[in-house]
Amino acid sequence: MSDVTPVRTALLSCFDKTGVAELATALAARGVRLVSTGSTAAVLRDAGLDVVEVADLTGFPECLGGRVKTLHPRVHAGILADRTDPGHVAELAALDVDPIDLVVVNLYPFTRTVASGASDAEVVEMIDVGGPTMLRAAAKNHGSVGVVVDPADHARVLADLADHGGLNAALRRDLATAAFRHTAAYDAAIATWFAGRDADDAAPPAFLGLPLERVAALRYGENPHQRAGLFRVPGAAPGVAGARQLGGKELSFNNLLDTHAAWSLVAELDAPAVAIIKHTNPAGLATGATLVEAYRRALEGDPVSAFGGIVACNRPVDAATAAAIVEVFTEVVVAPGFDAEARGILAAKPNLRVLEHGDAGRPHVTWQLRSIDGGVLVQSTDAEPEPWEEWRTADGSPIDPALESDLRLAWLAAKHASSNAIVLARGGQVVGVGAGQMSRVDSVRLAVERADGRQRGGVAASDAFFPFRDGVDALAAAGIVAVVQPGGSVRDDEVAAAAAEQGVTLVLTGRRHFRH
Numbered sequence: 001m002s003d004v005t006p007v008r009t010a011l012l013s014c015f016d017k018t019g020v021a022e023l024a025t026a027l028a029a030r031g032v033r034l035v036s037t038g039s040t041a042a043v044l045r046d047a048g049l050d051v052v053e054v055a056d057l058t059g060f061p062e063c064l065g066g067r068v069k070t071l072h073p074r075v076h077a078g079i080l081a082d083r084t085d086p087g088h089v090a091e092l093a094a095l096d097v098d099p100i101d102l103v104v105v106n107l108y109p110f111t112r113t114v115a116s117g118a119s120d121a122e123v124v125e126m127i128d129v130g131g132p133t134m135l136r137a138a139a140k141n142h143g144s145v146g147v148v149v150d151p152a153d154h155a156r157v158l159a160d161l162a163d164h165g166g167l168n169a170a171l172r173r174d175l176a177t178a179a180f181r182h183t184a185a186y187d188a189a190i191a192t193w194f195a196g197r198d199a200d201d202a203a204p205p206a207f208l209g210l211p212l213e214r215v216a217a218l219r220y221g222e223n224p225h226q227r228a229g230l231f232r233v234p235g236a237a238p239g240v241a242g243a244r245q246l247g248g249k250e251l252s253f254n255n256l257l258d259t260h261a262a263w264s265l266v267a268e269l270d271a272p273a274v275a276i277i278k279h280t281n282p283a284g285l286a287t288g289a290t291l292v293e294a295y296r297r298a299l300e301g302d303p304v305s306a307f308g309g310i311v312a313c314n315r316p317v318d319a320a321t322a323a324a325i326v327e328v329f330t331e332v333v334v335a336p337g338f339d340a341e342a343r344g345i346l347a348a349k350p351n352l353r354v355l356e357h358g359d360a361g362r363p364h365v366t367w368q369l370r371s372i373d374g375g376v377l378v379q380s381t382d383a384e385p386e387p388w389e390e391w392r393t394a395d396g397s398p399i400d401p402a403l404e405s406d407l408r409l410a411w412l413a414a415k416h417a418s419s420n421a422i423v424l425a426r427g428g429q430v431v432g433v434g435a436g437q438m439s440r441v442d443s444v445r446l447a448v449e450r451a452d453g454r455q456r457g458g459v460a461a462s463d464a465f466f467p468f469r470d471g472v473d474a475l476a477a478a479g480i481v482a483v484v485q486p487g488g489s490v491r492d493d494e495v496a497a498a499a500a501e502q503g504v505t506l507v508l509t510g511r512r513h514f515r516h
Contacts, residue, residue, distance in 0.1 A: 004164045004165065004166040004168050004169075005083065005146070005166050005172070006165065006166040007030075007101040007102045007146065007161060007167060008031075008032060008033065008099070009032065009033045009035060009098055009099065009100050009101055009102070010032050010035065010100070010101065010102035010103075011035045011036070011054075011070075011075070011079075011100050011102070011104070011134070012024055012034060012040055012044070013037040013040050013054075013069070013070065013104070013130075014040050014105060014106045015109065015128075015131075016106045016109075016151065017039075017043050018151040019151045019154050020043060020044070020104065020151070021043055021046075021047040021049075022154070023157070023158070024036075024044050024047065025049060026158050027102075027161075028049050030161060033052065034050065034051045035053075035054060035057055035100070036051050036053065036054065037053070037054045037062070037069045038062065038066060038069065041053055054069055054072075054075065055069075057074055057098075058072040058074045058075060060072055067129070068130070069130055070130040071129070071130050071133065073095075073097070074097050075100070075134070076133070076134075077092065077095065078092070078100040079103060079134065079137045079141060080140070080141050081097075081141070081144070082143065082144055083099065083143075083144040084143065084144070099144075100138075100145065101144070101146065101167075102145065102147075102148070102157070103137075103138035103147045103148070104147075104148045105131050105134050105135055105138075105147075105148075105149060106150070106151075107131045107132065107135075107182070107186055108125075108127070108128040108131070109126060110123070110126045110127060110128070110186060110189055110190060110193075111189050111234075113126040114189075120197070132186060135149060135183050136179070136183055138176070138179065139175075139176035139177075139179040139180050139183075140176075142172045142173055142176035143169075143172070146167040146171070146175055147176055147179045148175060149175075149178055153175060156175075157171070157175075181211070181213065184211050185213075185234050187209070188209025188211045189209060191207050191209050192205065192207060192209040195207040204367065204378050204380070210369070212231035212232070212233060213231060213234055214229050214230070214231050215229075215230045215231060215232045215241060215242075216230045216251075217229045218230060218250075218251070219250065220252075220253065222253060222254060226253075228253040230251075238358070239260075239263075239359075240259050240334070240355070240357065243259075243334060243356060243357045244356045244358065245353060245354065245355055245356075246338065246343060246355070247346060247347050247350070247352065247353070247354045248332075248349075248350070248351055248352045249350075249351050249353060251332070251353055251355075255310070255331055255332050255353060258279070258280055258331075258332070259277075259310050259312070259334050261277050261281075261310075262276075262277040262310045262312030262334060263312050263357060264383075264416060265282060265285065265412065265413070265415075265416040266313065266314045267314060268412050269287060269314055271287040271288075271428075272288055272294045272314065272315050273285070273286065273287045273314045273315075274286060274288075274291065274295040274312065274314075274321075275311075275312045276298050276301070276302075276310070276311055277309055277312065278306070278309045280418065281416075281417050281418055281435045281436070282413045282416060282417055282433055283301065283306050283309055284297075284300070284301035284305075284306055284430060285298055285412075285413050285429075285430040286298040286300075286301060286428055286430065287409065287428045287429075288428070291313055291315045291318060291320075292318070292320040292321040292324055295311070295313070295321050295324050295325065296324060297429045298429070299324075300429065301429060301430045301432075302432075302433070302450055303328075306330075307328065307329055308329055308331055309331065310330070310331055310334070311325055311330050311333040311334070312334050312335070313333070313334070313335040314335075315335070315336065316335060316337035317333070317335045317339070318342055319345060321342065322338070322345040326346065326348065326349050326352070330349075330352060331352075332352075332353040332355060333346065333352065333354055333355070334355040334356075335356065335357060336356070336357050336358060336359060337356055338354065366380065366381065367379070367380060367381070368380070368381050382415065386408075386509075388408065390509070390510055391484070391508070391509055392507070393508070394487075394499065394500075394506040394507075395496070399505070399507060400482070400505065403481070403482045403505070406425045406427065406428065406458060406482075407425075407459050407461065407482060407507060409425045409428065410423045410459050410460060411461040411484050411509070413433065413461065414461040414463040414513060415463060415513035415515070416515065417433055417436075417463065418436035418516070419435075419436070419463055419464065419516060420434075420435075420437050420438070420439065420442075420443045420462075420464065421434070421435045421443060421461075421463040421515070422434040422435075422444050422446075422447045422461070422463075422471070422475075423460065423461045424447050424448070424450075424451050424455040424460050424480065425458055425459055425461070426455060426456075426457060426458030431454040431458065432447040432448060432449070432450040432451030432452075432455055433446075433450060434446030434447035434448075440462065440464075440466060440467065440471050441470045441474060444471045444474045444475055444478075448474065448475075448478040451478075455478055455480060456478070456479030456480075457479060457481055458479075458481070459481065459482040459484065460475050460480045460483045460484070461484045461485070462484070463512060463513045463514060463515070464486055464512040464513070464514055465485055465487055465488045465489040465492070465495075465512070466485060467489055467491065468491060468494075469491070469494050469495050469498035472498045472499050473498055475504065476498075476499070476502035476503075481503070482504060482506075482507065483505070483507065484507040484509060485506070485507070485509070486510060486511055486513075487508040487509070487510060488512070
């Protein structure tokens with residue numbers, strides 16, 4: 001691979017024409033011949049540039065409604081010829097084919113078209129053929145050719161031409177890498193769409209293409225000896241991975257895991273709500289008439305565990321809430337937004353990571369992936385809206401409206417806590433959590449211990465059924481007046497009888513929420 005290759009001829013064919021006229025103008029000023037297609041050629045001519053149409057280069061017109069434009073030996077021989085191979089150079093001369101030194105191409109917006117809800121026929125028309133072929137050809141031949149797929153790289157190309165009179169080897173290799181990443185992501189999106197169209201609703205599609213682009217290299221993973229990075233799926237909704245960091249230290253692997261857990265929980269609540277997360281489990285969760293009230297009530301849930309936690313708010317943060325947050329050592333605060341005064345208050349804590357999520361809606365993750373030795377486990381996310389209307393009591397009586405909002409709050413918190421999970425709530429506030437225990441009754445004891453008497457007259461939620469009556473007995477002894485759980489145990493009748501004996505309302509959801 002030679003160090004610097006000159007650029008005498010450039011082929012430009014772009015769906016996204018951002019900056020293409022400016023790039024072409026700068027190339028033309030250096031004496032570069034411009035070859036282009038259809039609408040791109042029109043944009044360049046409108047900019048006052050001389051352009052050779054691909055049809056004139058090949059001697060063959062665009063046809064089939066534009067499906068065939070660049071698929072011709074005069075294009076691909078010009079791109080693929082190895083300029084360091086005398087045989088290739090001689091063959092180009094014999095065929096009267098001019099070398100193409102720079103290929104500037106971006107592709108039809110397939111993913112955007114799918115997301116728009118377009119018809120199958122419209123989506124199929126957005127499957128680019130000539131574009132990926134040119135990109136792959138130019139990237140393969142990066143020893144002789146530069147390839148640009150991202151308008152953000154225009155400046156790098158022009159800088160190299162100005163500094164070296166051509167494109168240096170390191171830049172050509174970087175650009176080739178970007179081109180192959182782009183075509184891989186494009187093909188994966190197409191294959192995934194086809195697989196999804198034919199998928200059985202009861203199973204994941206037969207193919208999941210997840211081209212992951214690294215957003216950041218993290219200092220380390222869960223522990224300092226583990227390598228880690230943050231990756232994002234191109235074109236996916238930004239979510240926590242795309243949140244804008246307004247201040248604070250670099251985010252860690254554990255920060256990001258906990259922030260996702262916190263946002264996933266608080267986004268499920270409609271009233272002003274705050275979640276405080278430690279090790280992906282809720283240390284506090286509350287609603288309030290205002291956001292600052294919700295924060296203070298969430299903190300009261302477990303002020304000891306809240307130290308060094310992640311705070312998630314489902315409303316933009318105001319000055320009063322920010323002032324309350326900075327009273328406690330907090331690792332991350334994430335919210336849809338922050339007003340100017342709140343930003344100033346939070347900025348006074350230089351290590352506090354402040355993330356503007358920009359989206360008050362639920363997370364957009366469709367499939368969860370977990371690595372196991374030799375493979376990957378895939379499941380749909382546990383993100384469907386709760387079917388509140390399907391809840392029923394074990395004895396058929398109506399659910400007390402005065403308890404229903406607390407039952408829902410406890411249920412959502414249990415959904416986002418590690419199994420076996422027991423959550424106690426009262427008055428719009430989570431007051432005790434037992435999570436990650438090997439025995440459900442141990443989770444009950446832990447939750448009651450954390451609540452320290454505040455649970456009396458309140459409610460409890462269990463993420464899965466009670467296998468024995470001992471859990472309900474312990475909750476009743478602690479003063480719990482209503483329990484929500486999925487049901488489904490072979491001992492459901494025994495558990496329901498225990499609740500009835502002790503005057504505890506037992507609510508059945510028919511759906512469990514294990515989180516391992």
